[in-house]
Amino acid sequence: MLGTILLINVKGIWLPVTKENIPVKGSKLNDSNILSDAFLFVKNGKIESFGKMSDLTDDLPLGTLENTAQMDCGGRYVLPSFVDAHSHLVFASWRENEMEMRLNGKTYLEIAESGGGILNSARRLEETTEEHLFESAWERLESLIKMGTGALEIKSGYGLSLGAELKMLRVIRRLKEESPIPIKSTFLGAHAIPSIYKDRTDYIDLIINQMIPAVSKENLADYCDVFCDKGFFTPEETELILKQGIKYGLVPKVHANELARSGGVQVGVKLGAKSVDHLECMEEEEISLLANSNVIPVLLPGTAFFLGIHPPDARRMIQNNLPVALSSDYNPGTCPSGNMEFVVSMACHMLKMKPFEAINAATINSAMAMDCGEIAGKILVGRNANLLVTKPIPSLGFLPYHFGESSIERVMLNGHWV
Ligand SMILES: [Zn+2]
Structure with a gap:
């Protein structure tokens, strides 16, 4: 049978x-x-x-x-099965050379400023066909499923031009259609400012006036996300972009407070984001804002592990009654692993979460962070x-x-x- x-x-x-x-x-x-x-x-x-x-x-x-x-x-x-509410599964190639740059003393921000990082991924993605992107992402998806992932969110954000962002999102749509597990799609055009833009507002205008309407027209995304952090997007820019997303039916999410106290949590709470993700740099103000909201804090221990940065203070968040969720941040630059079992392990060893806390955070709460609590995580x-x-x-x-x-x-x- x-x-x-x-x-x-x-x-x-x-x-x-x-x-x-x-x-x-x-x-x-x-x-x-x-x-x-x-x-x-x-x-x-x-x-x-x-x-x-x-x-x-x-x-x-x-x-x-x-x-x-x-x-x-x-x-x-x-x-x-585990639920992974934060991944960048679709990418053109790995970036292991940047790990060596880091080991030679360069910071993530310095690598990004010298043309590495997200812009490096964007260059390689531009040159890669939709078919090839799909095939490599599919291989990684199969590997994640074997390791126990039963639902997955995937972001764009390595396109950074109208055509390449749509290309990525179409790959995610095909993954959604053909995958045996539920997948949610997030538009992350505001991942970095491409270096060809002398004036950053030109790129932000492109996101607002062309990318978001086009993404919505083809119904390519469930969420709109912004990398609100030092060296990337300001809280004011984040708010403009997310508000436009809301107008076009995209629920906000924010990459917030990974590299600095960026103001991303404040914007996320103000706009009723589904989740704010990363949260390595948090003070009382951000924690109490989250405690009085319905926004899910998604912690990504793999990034802190890989970059050797200070991990998010999960204990303090739990003490303040936050619904902490865990996810992978699987991406070629800052977390080249999507293994959720290892995420649970890192949450215990680095974030000082207890085993049952980590299991709940990687199932029930991460499902809530991608609106699939009714079908996954339990x-x-x-x-x-x-x-x-x-x-x-x-x-x-x-x-x-x-x-x-x-x-x-x-x-x-x-x-x-x-
Ligand atoms: Zn991310």
């Missing part, structure tokens, strides 16, 4: 701490709802039922399961069976603890083993 399988003797199923479509905040982020010694029945690609092994024959008469594949999950946990009856089965491990804390080697043994997507 299509996508029908019975998991038995599961050591623990990670059930959601809330069935409501809301993020988990503050001290509740460390809550868990683990059903131990359990079964989980997948039928026609969906989660049909789950319960205690002792109730298996009552809930599911064994006679009806004669033709059902079974997996004995002794010692193993079952989790929902194990609930009736949902698509997008699941992770761990190796036999002593406890769930072992997953972030044992970094560098995956604790995930199998990935199930829509009821099929990947």
Whole structure:
């Protein structure tokens, strides 16, 4: 039968701490709802039922399961697939040479100012065909799915011209159409100012007057994002761009406070952004603004790890009741990995998050940061069976603890083993 399988003797199923479509905040982020010694029945690609092994024959008469594949999950946990609400999956080539420049003492900003960084990616993307961009992104997407990502947001922002931004967004649209996992698309024309512009306002005018209307006309994006940071876009420019996005039906997101206290959080809160992402440089003002808003703070530990910058202060945000979410920032310049299991691990080792906090932040809360809480991030009856089965491990804390080697043994997507 299509996508029908019975998991038995599961050591623990990670059930959601809330069935409501809301993020988990503050001290509740460390809550868990683990059903131990359990079964989980997948039928026609969906989660049909789950319960205690002792109730298996009552809930599911064994006679009806004669033709059902079974997996004995002794010692193993079952989790929902990870949700990655921040990625730059579509790009033309890697930038490992810039890592060496950094190791030789150059900062990210210095590399960007000397024509590297985002502008380097934009140059290479300009020369790459839509077909080739799709093929390389598809390969990376398949690899992410194998590592446990079950929903993904992807940004443009390496085009930086009308034609190249539309090219990127069309690639993302095709990924959306052909991918077995849900994908959301974000227009990030305001990722950097191309060096051909002597006057930055000319490029901002292009974004506002040509790019956003064109993106909207082809219905190519769900969100509009701006890199609001030192050396990139000011809060005033960010506000202008995001307001135009809102006018054209694009929900705002902000890359904020990665390199400095940029004012990006203030703009994001003012305009009711879906999320503000990065947040390495935060003070009381930004934290209390977020605490009094519905904006999701998305932390990206891979970037701090890779660039060796000060990581975001997740503990302080959690103490202030923020619905902290985790994502990858997968991109060729500042985080060349989209491995969400490693993100969970880094969140514990670098951001001092507790294992359960990190799992909730990488599932329930990251799903909220890309408006797919109704379909991803939770194990609930009736949902698509997008699941992770761990190796036999002593406890769930072992997953972030044992970094560098995956604790995930199998990935199930829509009821099929990947
Ligand atoms: Zn990013």
